[in-house]
């Protein structure tokens with residue numbers, strides 16, 4: 087496989103929001119092995135064929151032209167790891183050749199890929215979604231039968247990598263309560279950063295969540311305090 091084989095279904099030339107303190111381009115890769123009911127990328131996850139592709143050459147040409155301005159690239163999805171054997175590794179290698187920083191967003195289901203990318207020094211930041219406590223409760227948040235052993239292995243690799251990272255969880259009312267969050271935070275005890283993402287009930291993969299009101303800002307603060315017993319740096323993201 088070559089970098090040019092990578093299937094890209096979205097390209098944001100410039101973002102100030104996807105990597106704290108960095109100006110990045112964002113590439114969106116299709117498909118996902120999860121079906122999180124609160125997902126906002128339904129088209130990318132369920133119907134990627136309806137989205138126009140973005141030629142890798144166009145992305146690379148833009149980045150080459152703007153190396154003075156763009157710090158790096160955020161590779162997101164869908165689940166980027168599904169493209170491990172389909173040009174993803176080669177694409178990241180191209181970015182590194184251009185001295186660009188690389189951030190990978192992942193649901194942590196492919197620890198082998200993470201291990202390989204860390205070994206080859208191809209990552210500068212990893213943001214991993216941890217959907218919920220790492221037990222039977224995970225499946226209702228991921229929407230599939232989850233391989234928890236793989237997810238736990240990814241968490242361990244990320245924490246031991248020496249590369250910057252964050253774990254993040256979308257706080258969905260009716261799916262995540264105080265006790266769930268505390269159990270989750272225990273699983274990532276000692277992590278560098280834990281982001282609690284406010285749930286947004288618009289355009290969710292499971293339409294029944296459109297009636298679900300997000301927790302209040304005060305409630306999220308309370309949950310951040312609970313998480314703070316296990317992770318020092320807990321951040322609330324979203325309104």
Ligand code: SF4
Pocket residue numbers: 118119120121122124125126127131163164165193215
């Ligand atoms: S992991 Fe969940 S939220 Fe992320 S793209 Fe897949 S289905 Fe959507």
